Amino acid sequence: MDLVVRLRGAVALTGRFPALSGADLTVQRGEVVSVVGANGAGKTTLLRLLAGLVPASSGEAVVLGIDLCQDPAAVRRRVGLLGHAPSLYDDLTAWENVRFALRSARVPAELGPAALERVGITGRLAATPVGGLSAGQRRRVALAVLVARSPELWLLDEPHAALDPAARSLVSELVEEAARGGAAVVFSSHEPAVALASSDRQAVMAGGRVLDLRPGGRRAPLAAVGEGGSHVA
Amino acid sequence: MWRDAVLVAGKDLRIELRSRVALWQVVPVAVLSLVLYGFALGPGRRALAGAAPGLFWLAVLFSTVLATQRSVAIESGEGTRDGLRSSGIDPAGVFLGKAAAVAVELAVLQVVLWAAMTLLFGVxxxxxxxxxxxxxLATCGLAVAxxxxxxxxxxxxxxxxxxxLLVLPILAPVLLAASRAWAAALAGSPAAGVSWLRVLGPFAAVYLVVGVVLYGPLLEAG
Structure with missing residues (x-):
């Protein structure tokens, strides 16, 4: 078993309050795990913990064989996080944003154009300051960074939110491609049915803990997932 | 670290060039403050010439606060700070790059202010x-602090x-030393000005070292 994530009783604080209060989760290479739960259940904190952006105050938190408490910087270089708000500069163009992100991550910027093309940001759109792009297009630009970086662990915080069906389908395709390429994927969602269909397992969170792990329906080839959770051929 | 510094400085300057906040807000505010100081001191050329170095550096000092706030605002967008932290970029490089971008903006501002001061105050x-x-030296000190x-x-x-509130008292030694050095440069007495360079140099060096060491923990804490 090639474990990418191993959490045992992980506690993470937001201010003085535990946003995670003893979370347990394991994720294997090539596996897609969805995380669902009500607002405040701890989904975003879980993803940020796995990204090395929030420290674990107690418990065990190991990502890619690295103890997050010991060396979060080493973990950050190998994981990719798509947060609620994409990490983009409004005054830079889509291409300039991708180039900056790749150069900062020591990834050849030459991979950027193909990644932008993969997410459908081409021509005039690639040369447009991202402040002038729609929310969905901005999310595509952020996804292009992940595609080019090709991290070993993809962490996506509500990646389908506020996207049109084509963009939702693209996200599902990219998740599938990443998993088939050997990466592990953890994504949060407010749509349990959609998430369950496109993941191997689904973690149900409440009160900062993983209460239940359900088997998902991902093993069937996923062409596209439409709104409402129906598979679109 | 240096590679990251160049990367961040290039990014910040590109953003400034494109948004034109520095060009259309910081520079006009600084020039306007010089004009208002002139109004406050009255039309006497002698009084204006005597106060010119102090007024010049006071305008630069307040512009430093504006430029710094702008530099912080670039990274305050939701997600961009996390993006920097998760990119694996060297925090010391981020500090040096951001300080270099502020320094370039302040240098351009000083050229404009100098031209305005020559025109308005006849110095x-x-x-x-x-x-x-x-x-x-003063620009380095202002930018890093x-x-x-x-x-x-x-x-x-x-x-x-x-x-x-935090930064103006800290920058007071730069205001004092740079004003005195410039007063000496205007009066044609270099010996009186050189001693003030001995304040500006160590100030910049100390804050440079402190910034390189502390910026990482501050980035994490923010």
């Missing part, structure tokens, strides 16, 4: 090298009002 530099060295305190206030909701 002329007699020891150019002294004014240049003082400007270089401003960037460091900008990072300190970055995570706070009241940063716009807190930053001037």
């Amino acid at each position: 002329h530099l007699r020891v150019g090298w002294l004014a240049l060295v003082a400007s270089l 401003g960037t460091l305190y900008g990072a300190l206030s970055a995570g706070l909701r009241v940063r716009e009002t807190l930053l001037p």
Whole structure:
């Protein structure tokens, strides 16, 4: 078993309050795990913990064989996080944003154009300051960074939110491609049915803990997932 | 570290060039403050010439606060700070890059301010090298200390009002030393100005080292 994530009783604080209060989760290479739960259940904190952006105050938190408490910087270089708000500069163009992100991550910027093309940001759109792009297009630009970086662990915080069906389908395709390429994927969602269909397992969170792990329906080839959770051929 | 610094400085300057905040807000505010100082002091050329170095550096000092706030604001967008942290970029490189971008903006501002001051106050530099060295050291000091305190206030909701309170007293030695060095450069007495360079140099060096060491923890804490 090639474990990418191993959490045992992980506690993470937001201010003085535990946003995670003893979370347990394991994720294997090539596996897609969805995380669902009500607002405040701890989904975003879980993803940020796995990204090395929030420290674990107690418990065990190991990502890619690295103890997050010991060396979060080493973990950050190998994981990719798509947060609620994409990490983009409004005054830079889509291409300039991708180039900056790749150069900062020591990834050849030459991979950027193909990644932008993969997410459908081409021509005039690639040369447009991202402040002038729609929310969905901005999310595509952020996804292009992940595609080019090709991290070993993809962490996506509500990646389908506020996207049109084509963009939702693209996200599902990219998740599938990443998993088939050997990466592990953890994504949060407010749509349990959609998430369950496109993941191997689904973690149900409440009160900062993983209460239940359900088997998902991902093993069937996923062409596209439409709104409402129906598979679109 | 240096590679990251160049990357971040290039990014910040590109953003400034495109948004034109520095060009259309910081520079006009600085020039306007010079004009208003002139109004406050009255039309006497002698009084204006005597006060010119202090007024010049006061305008630069307040512009440093504006430029620093702008530099902090670039990274305050939801997600961009996390993006920097998760990119694996060297925090010391981020500090140096952001400080370098602020320094470039302040250098351009000083050229414009100098031209305005010559025009409005009728002053002329007699020891150019002294004014240049003082400007270089003061600009470095202002940029590194401003960037460091900008990072300190970055995570706070009241940063716009807190930053001037934090940084203006800290920058007072630069205001004093740069004004005195420039007064000496205007008066044509380099010996009197050189001693003030000995304040500006160590100030810049100390804040440079402190910033390189502390910026990482501040970025994490913010």
